[in-house]
Amino acid sequence: MRLLLAEDDPMIGQSIRDGLQLDGFVVDWVQDGELAKHALSNVSGEYALLLLDLGLPRLAGLELLTLLRKSGNPIPVLILTARDALSDRIAGLNSGADDYLVKPFALEELVARIHALIRRSAGRGSSDIAYGALRINPLSHEAWLRDTLIDLSAREFALLHALLEQPGAVLSRTQLEERLYGWGQEVASNAIDVHLHNLRRKLGADIIFNVRGVGFKVVKP
Numbered sequence: 001m002r003l004l005l006a007e008d009d010p011m012i013g014q015s016i017r018d019g020l021q022l023d024g025f026v027v028d029w030v031q032d033g034e035l036a037k038h039a040l041s042n043v044s045g046e047y048a049l050l051l052l053d054l055g056l057p058r059l060a061g062l063e064l065l066t067l068l069r070k071s072g073n074p075i076p077v078l079i080l081t082a083r084d085a086l087s088d089r090i091a092g093l094n095s096g097a098d099d100y101l102v103k104p105f106a107l108e109e110l111v112a113r114i115h116a117l118i119r120r121s122a123g124r125g126s127s128d129i130a131y132g133a134l135r136i137n138p139l140s141h142e143a144w145l146r147d148t149l150i151d152l153s154a155r156e157f158a159l160l161h162a163l164l165e166q167p168g169a170v171l172s173r174t175q176l177e178e179r180l181y182g183w184g185q186e187v188a189s190n191a192i193d194v195h196l197h198n199l200r201r202k203l204g205a206d207i208i209f210n211v212r213g214v215g216f217k218v219v220k221p
Contacts, residue, residue, distance in 0.1 A: 002026040005051045006036035019107040026182045033059025054081040062095050069096035076117040115139055131167040132220030150202055159195045163218045172215035
């Protein structure tokens with residue numbers, strides 16, 4: 001799952017990015033509002049969520065949020081800020097934020113809030129994502145096939161998660177690479193093929209269908 005982090009404090013930004021990556025997220029990090037605006041409008045793969053600091057240089061967080069909502073961008077936005085006054089929280093939520101977390105915070109709470117917002121945006125009440133006999137839990141990074149727990153690597157789970165976010169939808173190789181790898185990460189030319197091969201070996205050859213010339217999709221087992 002790919003997130004955009006807009007945070008100008010190098011220490012805080014590095015800590016959040018590293019912590020979320022250890023939890024299985026792909027995180028692109030920018031340090032000012034204009035770069036965040038550029039990333040949201042130019043990255044071909046959609047971000048699942050925006051983590052937004054309010055005190056950004058060049059374009060303040062609330063200004064960026066207002067621009068996003070005026071343009072009709074529905075991306076879930078979680079504000080991360082040291083501003084804890086009631087008026088600040090109200091301003092953030094009224095500007096279109098979906099949640100508001102005051103610094104300092106525990107990484108575990110941040111992860112829980114991220115998953116809650118993504119569930120809400122997808123219209124799901126449970127953490128589990130099920131498709132036929134296949135089920136995954138993004139919080140615990142566990143996958144089951146016919147109630148049997150399947151041992152998946154972090155990349156294999158991330159790939160399966162990407163395919164199950166919109167079951168039956170076809171994702172191109174480029175879209176899958178964007179879900180699994182952030183800026184600056186080297187992607188081997190056959191990386192997606194290797195992960196797909198391993199998933200098919202563990203889940204069954206017919207689980208992931210190759211739409212020739214287009215991409216890949218999950219089919220009900």
